[in-house]
Amino acid sequence: MNLESLLLNNLHRFPPRVVAWIEKRLKAIPSIRQKIDKEYDDMMGGLESSLKPYKDRFPAFTELPAQGRDRAEILREMEAMQSQEEDRWREGMVSGAVYHGDQAHIDFLNRVYALHSQSNPLHADVWPSATKFEAEIVRMTANMLGGGADVVGTVSSGGTESILLAMKTYRDWGRAKGIRKPEMILPVTA
Structure with a gap:
């Protein structure tokens, strides 16, 4: 076993x-720095x-x-890209x-998207339906998970945002309880 493997x-x-x-x-050793740089360049080339x-x-x-x-040109470009992407997810590549x-x-x-493409939930006075839908989604989810009447929530735009908002909530909750050095258990893939 060589030193690198060790x-x-x-x-x-x-x-x-x-x-x-x-x-x-x-990294201060030139030969190792060169090897790291080459690996990085190879990785970035494939990634791009x-x-x-x-x-x-x-x-x-x-x-x-x-x-x-x-507009027709924009739609043609979007349709061309979409046609290339659709097969991947339809064939289960996601x-x-x-x-x-x-x-x-x-x-x-x-x-549904067409009906509400211009709505903005921040303006509940103009689009009260957005507030209604959000409240119903939160209540249904709370009931499904056994939450009581005091459970509140909000709808986010997707998975990553939801995770970040949950972590912020836990951080704020911990601060309120005096937890100064919180810990997170994460998989190595995070």
Whole structure:
């Protein structure tokens, strides 16, 4: 076993500060720095092509154009991208991103979105339906999970935001209880 394998296989045994110190010292060695840089460049090259597959196929806009674009052209581009993406999720190439792919359900949701594309829940005086829907979703969820009448909540835009809001709530709850050094148990994949 070489020194590199020995270190990599045993780093988890050291306190984080020691690992950070070792890492800093190793990065100062030119040959190790070059190896790290090469791995990073390889990783970023593959990442960019997978995250930006349309980079060379469609125009990219970094500033507002002086003239507005033709709506039909915009729709053609969007339809071309959507047609390439649809097969992936329809064939099951996603995990936790599409919860119900039935076409009748999608058509229903598209109609719902069209009806409420201009609503803004921050203006309950103009769109009281948004407040009604949110209250019903929160109450149904609370009842489903055994929550009492005092349970309150809000609707968020999705999974990541929901996780961040939950963590903020726990942080604030902990601060109110005097917890100054909270801990989180996370998987290594987090």
